[in-house]
Amino acid sequence: MASSLLSVASHTLSLASSSSLETHTGKPKLGCNTLRFNKEGPNPFTNSRSCGRISMTVAVNVSRFEGIPMAPPDPILGVSEAFKADTSELKLNLGVGAYRTEELQPYVLKVVKKAENLMLERGDNKEYLPIEGLAAFNKATAELLLGADNPAIKQQRVATVQGLSGTGSLRLGAALIERYFPGAKVLISAPTWGNHKNIFNDARVPWSEYRYYDPKTVGLDFEGMIEDIKSAPEGSFVLLHGCAHNPTGIDPTPEQWEKIADVIQEKNHIPFFDVAYQGFASGSLDADAASVRLFVSRGLEVLVAQSYSKNLGLYAERIGAINVISSSPEAATRVKSQLKRLARPMYSNPPVHGARIVADIVGNPNLFNEWKAEMEMMAGRIKSVRHQLYDSIAAKDKSGKDWSFIVKQIGMFSYTGLNKEQSDHMTNKWRVYMTKDGRISLAGLSAAKVEYLAGAIIDSFHNVS
Numbered sequence: 001m002a003s004s005l006l007s008v009a010s011h012t013l014s015l016a017s018s019s020s021l022e023t024h025t026g027k028p029k030l031g032c033n034t035l036r037f038n039k040e041g042p043n044p045f046t047n048s049r050s051c052g053r054i055s056m057t058v059a060v061n062v063s064r065f066e067g068i069p070m071a072p073p074d075p076i077l078g079v080s081e082a083f084k085a086d087t088s089e090l091k092l093n094l095g096v097g098a099y100r101t102e103e104l105q106p107y108v109l110k111v112v113k114k115a116e117n118l119m120l121e122r123g124d125n126k127e128y129l130p131i132e133g134l135a136a137f138n139k140a141t142a143e144l145l146l147g148a149d150n151p152a153i154k155q156q157r158v159a160t161v162q163g164l165s166g167t168g169s170l171r172l173g174a175a176l177i178e179r180y181f182p183g184a185k186v187l188i189s190a191p192t193w194g195n196h197k198n199i200f201n202d203a204r205v206p207w208s209e210y211r212y213y214d215p216k217t218v219g220l221d222f223e224g225m226i227e228d229i230k231s232a233p234e235g236s237f238v239l240l241h242g243c244a245h246n247p248t249g250i251d252p253t254p255e256q257w258e259k260i261a262d263v264i265q266e267k268n269h270i271p272f273f274d275v276a277y278q279g280f281a282s283g284s285l286d287a288d289a290a291s292v293r294l295f296v297s298r299g300l301e302v303l304v305a306q307s308y309s310k311n312l313g314l315y316a317e318r319i320g321a322i323n324v325i326s327s328s329p330e331a332a333t334r335v336k337s338q339l340k341r342l343a344r345p346m347y348s349n350p351p352v353h354g355a356r357i358v359a360d361i362v363g364n365p366n367l368f369n370e371w372k373a374e375m376e377m378m379a380g381r382i383k384s385v386r387h388q389l390y391d392s393i394a395a396k397d398k399s400g401k402d403w404s405f406i407v408k409q410i411g412m413f414s415y416t417g418l419n420k421e422q423s424d425h426m427t428n429k430w431r432v433y434m435t436k437d438g439r440i441s442l443a444g445l446s447a448a449k450v451e452y453l454a455g456a457i458i459d460s461f462h463n464v465s
């Protein structure tokens with residue numbers, strides 16, 4: 001070993017060590033000059049001691065990754081990490097949008113367990129899926145989204161590719177935009193789900209915001225939204241939340257959706273729907289897909305990213321899809337071929353487990369009905385704690401503040417209006433973990449914790465500015 005650490009003249013050998021700050025090799029007592037060089041010239045990552053014709057290399061623990069700065073924690077998933085690290089018994093995780101039972105435990109749907117048992121009984125293999133994913137899943141997911149008898153499906157105008165849940169499907173859509181609509185801008189609601197901007201940034205797709213939330217009315221800034229969509233360059237993409245807007249919980253009314261579709265059509269924009277909560281907002285799969293179906297029924301070309309994280313509780317299975325509804329079957333075929341081409345070098349082909357679960361449940365009328373009942377149960381529990389929270393805050397807070405927005409919002413979240421300092425106070429004093437934009441996940445709240453949370457919100461709102 002020792003002899004291999006000696007090298008002749010400019011041939012430098014290095015021995016890296018990650019366990020000590022500096023590793024001395026060879027015979028350090030020779031009092032040689034310290035030089036830094038190798039065949040290509042000076043190397044800042046090694047210290048070479050030169051003694052005449054002999055050079056010994058001293059590797060120091062200066063990382064090649066020295067220039068990489070520390071990334072900030074993720075604004076949503078980082079909250080779960082902080083929650084885990086807290087040892088307080090009071091702690092409550094209202095950060096990530098993940099359904100919990102009344103006992104605040106994660107929930108695996110009974111219907112999912114049944115589908116998994118069926119899979120085991122069949123002895124399904126683990127061969128690679130095709131790049132576009134499981135055919136039975138792709139069929140089921142497009143039908144669930146658009147309705148099985150949708151003319152777009154019948155006319156084969158829908159290109160569906162299984163994606164890595166909602167995020168991966170959005171990312172694939174973004175890659176398609178970057179490649180085939182160079183310079184086209186995506187309009188994103190202000191505010192929006194924290195990861196949307198990251199997704200388009202990483203795909204190098206330019207974006208700007210359209211007005212959406214009006215803090216004065218704690219409602220939709222519909223005029224602002226329409227104005228901003230109107231004034232965007234023709235042919236922009238407009239990112240829309242299919243239902244249960246995250247984080248605000250405020251959706252356009254059916255009449256407002258019609259007007260949004262009018263403007264998008266007028267301006268030749270392309271709508272890009274993010275459907276992460278189908279069935280979770282109202283409890284009905286059809287009602288929650290109404291916005292997407294409206295746009296498709298108008299003959300618009302539409303992109304839709306779907307996720308089964310929430311409605312089937314398949315968070316970690318990473319199952320979703322990107323659908324591109326085109327005006328011709330030929331265009332759909334070409335789009336699908338390009339989506340596959342984009343997916344292949346990124347992750348090759350998607351995982352099979354979640355795809356089989358979805359396909360088996362949607363394809364079996366009994367399981368499908370069981371799923372709908374469980375989804376209604378989950379959506380119902382969230383609605384129930386939402387009302388309990390409002391009742392408790394309204395009863396406790398004597399200031400006259402109107403808290404009714406809590407029950408007007410829908411979906412998994414409540415956008416409380418608490419600012420960053422107030423949200424920090426919720427965590428630091430009350431051990432209520434939530435995102436810094438004032439969003440709380442009601443899916444992580446139990447009836448037993450409602451009073452506690454109401455007290456924390458009132459204290460943070462009135463005593464922190």
Ligand code: KET
Pocket residue numbers: 076077095096097098164165166167168193195241246274275276306307308309315320
């Ligand atoms: N879109 C929206 C609007 C959304 O809220 C999420 C997840 C996703 C897409 C993606 O989910 P996926 O698991 O990739 O299918 N939102 C929750 C979790 C997260 O941030 O990743 C959340 O907002 O808490």
